[in-house]
Amino acid sequence: SDLTGEALAELIRDGGFAAHVRRMRSRYRIARDLLAELLPRASGGLLRVTVPDQGLSLLALLPEDWPPGTAARIRAAAGIEGWLLSETRLVQQGPDGFVLGFSGHSLPALRRAAERLGEAVRAADDYDAALGRGELSVEQGRDATARLGRLSRQLGRLDITGPAGARAVVGGVTTPVPARRHVAPGEHRVELLHAAGQRAHSDVRVGAGSAVSV
Numbered sequence: 776s777d778l779t780g781e782a783l784a785e786l787i788r789d790g791g792f793a794a795h796v797r798r799m800r801s802r803y804r805i806a807r808d809l810l811a812e813l814l815p816r817a818s819g820g821l822l823r824v825t826v827p828d829q830g831l832s833l834l835a836l837l838p839e840d841w842p843p844g845t846a847a848r849i850r851a852a853a854g855i856e857g858w859l860l861s862e863t864r865l866v867q868q869g870p871d872g873f874v875l876g877f878s879g880h881s882l883p884a885l886r887r888a889a890e891r892l893g894e895a896v897r898a899a900d901d902y903d904a905a906l907g908r909g910e911l912s913v914e915q916g917r918d919a920t921a922r923l924g925r926l927s928r929q930l931g932r933l934d935i936t937g938p939a940g941a942r943a944v945v946g947g948v949t950t951p952v953p954a955r956r957h958v959a960p961g962e963h964r965v966e967l968l969h970a971a972g973q974r975a976h977s978d979v980r981v982g983a984g985s986a987v988s989v
Contacts, residue, residue, distance in 0.1 A: 806877040807833060810889055814875075817893020819948055819958050821930075822872075834860065836872035837896070838930075838960075846871040853895040855888050930957040931981030933965060934988045940970030943989075965989045 786792045807826065814822045814835050825834040837846055846859045850873065858874040861867060873892070877885060935943045937952040944966040945956050952967070960983040966976040981987045 803831060803878055806880065806882060806885055809882060809885055810835075810875060810877055813886060813889040814893060816948070817890050818896040819893070819945060819956065820961070820963060821896045821958070822893070831878040832874050832876040834872055835875055835892070836860070836870045839870045843867070843871070846873065849892070849895045853888075853891040855892055931960050931983060932957050932986040933963065933979065933981060934986055935965060935967075936988070937967050938969060942968045944968065 783792075810833060811824045811826045814824050821838060823836045825836065827833055837849075843861070846861060850857070850859065855873075855875075857876065860870075860872045860874065863874065880888075933945060933954075933956045935945075935950075935952050935954045935956065937943065941952050942949050943952050943954050943956070945958065945963055948956075949968075950956065958981065960981060962978060962980045964976055964978050966974060968974055977989055979987050979989055
């Protein structure tokens with residue numbers, strides 16, 4: 776309408792529209808960078824994030840050889856909304872992953888969602904821990920063993936030891952030692968935090984289906 780057009784023209788003339796664009800651009804950049812930093816760390820390096828120069832969403836890719844259906848199960852376990860890459864493709868090729876929007880959400884909400892998604896991706900550690908505690912029924916144990924076996928063929932494992940009271944940090948995730956951490960194949964930094972306050976680190980490379988003692 777003429778009234779709407781005049782109001783918009785006045786907003787542009789007075790510089791209000793340009794100020795709004797600058798403000799929102801800065802807000803969205805902060806949200807984008809938060810997700811780009813948190814997702815690889817929360818997932819133990821399993822999610823590879825593609826950071827866009829423009830737009831209001833980013834891609835978080837799973838490892839290339841993870842089986843079909845894994846992304847859908849992770850999305851359901853994490854309780855997040857968003858497209859899967861496989862849902863947008865006419866031809867199913869390349870790694871699956873998540874199309875994650877970062878506009879219209881508060882930073883705390885984005886942080887919580889990123890942490891839930893990372894935890895769901897790191898399910899191999901959860902299966903391993905549940906089996907180690909012996910809390911599962913026979914049927915649950917079989918299912919967890921089968922799932923862990925499939926994941927273990929695609930991931931590497933870090934077997935971390937240290938003095939009593941020490942903690943290990945891998946990919947931003949801290950766990951007491953001794954610890955077993957499943958990670959994406961490749962190079963990882965393992966930082967050891969001693970109870971007395973000393974810190975040490977090792978850079979290790981692990982392949983799919985293999986384990987490295989640290």
